[in-house]
Amino acid sequence: LFTLFGVAAYDGVPAASVAALIGFYMGSFFVKGAIGFGNLSMIILLGALVLPAHHAVLLAVMTSALSQVQFVVPAVRDGDWRITRPVIVSYFIAAAFGVFIFGRLESNWLQVVLGLALGVVLIIDMTKVLARLATRFDLRAPRVLYPFSAVSGLISGVTGAGGLFFIALYV
Numbered sequence: 001l002f003t004l005f006g007v008a009a010y011d012g013v014p015a016a017s018v019a020a021l022i023g024f025y026m027g028s029f030f031v032k033g034a035i036g037f038g039n040l041s042m043i044i045l046l047g048a049l050v051l052p053a054h055h056a057v058l059l060a061v062m063t064s065a066l067s068q069v070q071f072v073v074p075a076v077r078d079g080d081w082r083i084t085r086p087v088i089v090s091y092f093i094a095a096a097f098g099v100f101i102f103g104r105l106e107s108n109w110l111q112v113v114l115g116l117a118l119g120v121v122l123i124i125d126m127t128k129v130l131a132r133l134a135t136r137f138d139l140r141a142p143r144v145l146y147p148f149s150a151v152s153g154l155i156s157g158v159t160g161a162g163g164l165f166f167i168a169l170y171v
Contacts, residue, residue, distance in 0.1 A: 001008045017050045024050075025063065040064050040119050040161035053110040057102070057160040087167060090146045091153035098157015105158075167169075 022044040032039035040060055047056035105113060124130055137144050149167065156163030 006110060013051065014048070021047060021050045029067070039163035040164075041121070044159065044161050045118060046108030048111060048114060053107050054102075054166070057114070061160045086140070086145055087149040090105060090150040090164075091156075091167070094150035095163070098159075099156045101158050102160075114159050117155055118161065121155070 018062055025043055028039035028042040031042065043060040043063070044057055050056070051059065102110070139145060139148065139152070152163040152167050154163070
């Protein structure tokens with residue numbers, strides 16, 4: 001469709017599909033601006049309707065990451081490390097394993113995993129399961145926190161979205 005740094009962008013994707021993708025992204029970032037999160041799941045699922053699943057995930061993660069770069073310095077400077085530090089190690093180890101799985105999944109299986117993972121996250125959110133569990137368990141206890149953050153990292157690594165939902169409850 002067009003060339004970017006000497007590489008054909010969206011090669012083989014019809015112009016109408018690219019226009020739909022742009023619309024999906026604009027709508028999802030509007031949602032993010034309005035409520036602060038939720039755009040990544042939307043653009044991955046909608047993007048997978050237009051692009052192959054791996055491409056949809058990578059494009060969604062990259063655009064979302066680029067939109068967040070402006071917050072890195074203030075987050076590192078002003079973040080509450082007492083809360084954050086315990087989550088980081090297990091989250092990133094599991095996320096790295098998730099990315100490894102992501103790279104090995106065939107496109108058809110990735111679509112199934114995306115649908116299942118994000119569907120489960122939506123059901124958990126709609127039924128408020130995590131909110132009820134949070135009243136029964138101390139989320140800061142290592143026996144709960146480390147598996148909790150590892151599952152979140154794994155979901156983020158494999159699907160590119162949905163994992164931060166679990167961490168938001170902890171925070």
